[in-house]
Amino acid sequence: MPLTKPALDPSDVQPHTGSSYPEPWRSQVLPRxxxxxxxxxxxxxxxxxRTVLAPGKVSSMRHWHTHEDEFxxxxxxxxxxxxxxxxxxxxxxxxxxxxxxxxxxHHFANRSNQPxxxxxxxxxxxxxxxxxxxxxVDMVWSAPHARGRFTRRDGSEY
Numbered sequence: 001m002p003l004t005k006p007a008l009d010p011s012d013v014q015p016h017t018g019s020s021y022p023e024p025w026r027s028q029v030l031p032r033x034x035x036x037x038x039x040x041x042x043x044x045x046x047x048x049x050r051t052v053l054a055p056g057k058v059s060s061m062r063h064w065h066t067h068e069d070e071f072x073x074x075x076x077x078x079x080x081x082x083x084x085x086x087x088x089x090x091x092x093x094x095x096x097x098x099x100x101x102x103x104x105x106h107h108f109a110n111r112s113n114q115p116x117x118x119x120x121x122x123x124x125x126x127x128x129x130x131x132x133x134x135x136x137v138d139m140v141w142s143a144p145h146a147r148g149r150f151t152r153r154d155g156s157e158y
Contacts, residue, residue, distance in 0.1 A: 008037070008041060016036060032051060032053050045124060053118070055113050057109075062134055063105055064102060064105050068128045069097070070098040070121070071121040072108070079118065082106065084105050100125070105131075139152065
């Protein structure tokens with residue numbers, strides 16, 4: 001029997017398979033699949049994504065947020081948490097959290113030969129900005145544009 005709101009089966013949510021990253025960073029994260037569970041349930045204060053990260057890909061470029069807390073819970077497989085402080089492997093049932101304003105740049109890498117599945121949860125703050133930690137990644141993301149926009153550090157457009 002199909003579920004009705006406020007419940008849903010994540011497999012019924014249309015997968016989002018693109019990325020708004022400009023190249024050369026877009027190809028480092030794709031292919032990946034995000035199912036926007038929070039949007040499908042009408043949530044406006046928090047975002048919840050079920051993400052499938054392919055082997056050899058990263059979740060994003062290392063970054064940190066000014067106004068958004070982030071939480072990640074691994075459902076299947078394993079991912080490597082890469083931060084300014086180093087790396088550690090997270091397996092199914094383990095999690096990580098990143099408080100808003102903490103300048104600890106982070107992302108996840110799938111270095112296994114199997115897809116990794118995890119939940120991403122964050123608040124949706126209209127004034128959030130994400131700064132990308134690696135000097136070679138000349139990128140800043142800022143809200144409130146639709147789902148945000150990317151510029152170079154000097155403010156110029158991509």
